[in-house]
Amino acid sequence: MHETIHIIGGGMAGSEAAWQAAQAGVPVVLHEMRPEVGTFAHRTGSFAEMVCSNSFRSDDDERNAVGLLHWEMGAANGLIMETARAHRLPAGGALAVDRDPFAEAVTARLKAHPLISVEYGEITELPREGHWIVATGPLTSGALAQSIRAETGAESLAFFDAIAPIVYAESIDMSVAWRQSRYDKGETEEERTAYINCPMTKPQYEAFIDALLAADKTEFHEGETAGYFDGCLPIEVMAERGRETLRHGPMKPVGLTNAHRPEEKAYAVVQLRRDNQLGTLYNIVGFQTKMKYGAQTAVFKMIPGLENASFARLGGIHRNTFINSPRLLDNQMRLRSRPNVRFAGQVTGVEGYVESAAMGLLAGRMAAAEIRGETLLPPPPETAMGALITHITGGAEAKTFQPMNVNFGLFPPIDAKGGRRGRKDRYKAYTDRAKDAFTQWLAAQ
Numbered sequence: 384m385h386e387t388i389h390i391i392g393g394g395m396a397g398s399e400a401a402w403q404a405a406q407a408g409v410p411v412v413l414h415e416m417r418p419e420v421g422t423f424a425h426r427t428g429s430f431a432e433m434v435c436s437n438s439f440r441s442d443d444d445e446r447n448a449v450g451l452l453h454w455e456m457g458a459a460n461g462l463i464m465e466t467a468r469a470h471r472l473p474a475g476g477a478l479a480v481d482r483d484p485f486a487e488a489v490t491a492r493l494k495a496h497p498l499i500s501v502e503y504g505e506i507t508e509l510p511r512e513g514h515w516i517v518a519t520g521p522l523t524s525g526a527l528a529q530s531i532r533a534e535t536g537a538e539s540l541a542f543f544d545a546i547a548p549i550v551y552a553e554s555i556d557m558s559v560a561w562r563q564s565r566y567d568k569g570e571t572e573e574e575r576t577a578y579i580n581c582p583m584t585k586p587q588y589e590a591f592i593d594a595l596l597a598a599d600k601t602e603f604h605e606g607e608t609a610g611y612f613d614g615c616l617p618i619e620v621m622a623e624r625g626r627e628t629l630r631h632g633p634m635k636p637v638g639l640t641n642a643h644r645p646e647e648k649a650y651a652v653v654q655l656r657r658d659n660q661l662g663t664l665y666n667i668v669g670f671q672t673k674m675k676y677g678a679q680t681a682v683f684k685m686i687p688g689l690e691n692a693s694f695a696r697l698g699g700i701h702r703n704t705f706i707n708s709p710r711l712l713d714n715q716m717r718l719r720s721r722p723n724v725r726f727a728g729q730v731t732g733v734e735g736y737v738e739s740a741a742m743g744l745l746a747g748r749m750a751a752a753e754i755r756g757e758t759l760l761p762p763p764p765e766t767a768m769g770a771l772i773t774h775i776t777g778g779a780e781a782k783t784f785q786p787m788n789v790n791f792g793l794f795p796p797i798d799a800k801g802g803r804r805g806r807k808d809r810y811k812a813y814t815d816r817a818k819d820a821f822t823q824w825l826a827a828q
């Protein structure tokens with residue numbers, strides 16, 4: 384076999400992709416710009432450096448979606464997961480890792496692999512020929528980002544995320560909230576009822592603004608420039624500009640009639656918009672925020688109808704280079720306009736060390752299969768890896784695409800036979816189903 388896979392970026396995704404492709408018998412060249420060219424977050428020249436927290440989050444593979452992803456990566460002989468377990472630190476139910484020995488071990492394993500060679504230096508252009516995987520992460524170098532932008536169009540490459548909190552639809556109190564699009568706009572009934580609306584009285588609005596202003600906020604990391612742009616201001620910054628600003632912005636009450644109390648005019652309305660095709664997740668429109676996580680939960684539960692909300696993810700704004708994958712990538716993670724280039728990792732719009740490594744695992748296997756003249760179909764959407772890849776390559780709304788962590792809201796809902804199951808039992812049913820499906824997917828290769 385003479386064809387080689389070139390991988391740009393030796394982070395979580397690139398390291399795993401290199402390992403998987405090489406284990407499948409395909410030669411790999413791994414291109415990494417560090418230590419020659421650094422980023423504001425990386426400190427070392429090692430592969431798979433954990434830039435901030437040293438945790439791979441929950442290791443519960445029975446009742447937690449990220450724990451399930453650990454399990455799947457282990458079942459697929461993932462290098463990142465195997466090495467993380469070898470360098471585990473005590474952390475209760477979380478998989479915390481001794482970061483430097485972990486990264487050094489990943490680096491040593493990759494360098495020792497007979498089919499992997501490493502080339503240090505920045506790649507500044509999206510390659511036109513050969514098999515490539517771009518796994519350059521949230522801090523993709525400027526020159527390469529410009530080249531990606533030239534290929535994808537400015538609107539399909541973001542440099543900051545602006546994440547509004549995402550709520551599990553089933554946890555919204557629909558005896559308070561109602562479905563309606565502003566001014567009943569839309570051709571179909573589905574469009575006319577696309578939003579879920581939560582009404583506020585004047586005292587509720589005033590209390591909400593007070594809580595927003597008082598909430599603990601996070602700062603941008605050192606080296607990140609606070610790049611707020613029009614339309615993406617954090618809600619607390621909007622509230623600081625004036626107590627009425629939100630009521631004339633994302634919380635304006637016009638064009639909406641409370642289905643439960645048509646005679647009452649709401650003083651303000653919080654709107655939630657469907658976030659995935661399954662209709663299991665809704666984002667709070669315009670509520671990107673830099674509030675700390677604990678503060679977010681407390682403040683958002685003040686919204687009538689969300690008192691018992693469960694959050695699939697909380698909001699945030701970070702320096703984060705990512706492409707609009709639902710628009711740009713096919714289900715093989717290839718750029719539709721340039722199929723010799725795959726994308727993997729955080730740059731595809733997944734978020735987190737584990738999710739990024741998992742997407743590297745898939746890209747490496749898919750690229751290797753292609754060189755062997757085969758097509759490796761993605762894992763089924765009932766699995767954690769399958770749910771994630773299905774989300775980023777089509778399940779998510781392209782127009783409002785923002786990075787996503789793995790969570791059970793991305794999975795096809797479980798048919799709750801025998802009545803309503805408790806959440807814990809339901810999560811176990813999700814993970815049992817996923818493990819079966821993932822095992823079959825692996826066995827078919």
Ligand SMILES: Cc1cc2nc3c(=O)[nH]c(=O)nc-3n(C[C@H](O)[C@H](O)[C@H](O)COP(=O)(O)OP(=O)(O)OC[C@H]3O[C@@H](n4cnc5c(N)ncnc54)[C@H](O)[C@@H]3O)c2cc1C
Binds near residue numbers: 392394431432728729
């Ligand atoms: C400040 C910050 C804090 C974060 N904190 C956390 C956290 O606590 N927990 C968490 O789960 N996630 C965190 N993340 C997200 C985290 O970066 C990702 O989860 C994960 O590292 C992404 O893996 P990746 O392989 O896609 O990118 P990375 O791990 O960043 O790897 C990308 C690699 O590509 C290299 N590279 C970039 N451009 C080029 C180029 N042109 N040529 C050659 N090489 C290039 C980089 O040097 C890097 O080694 C954080 C991100 C940032 C920016």
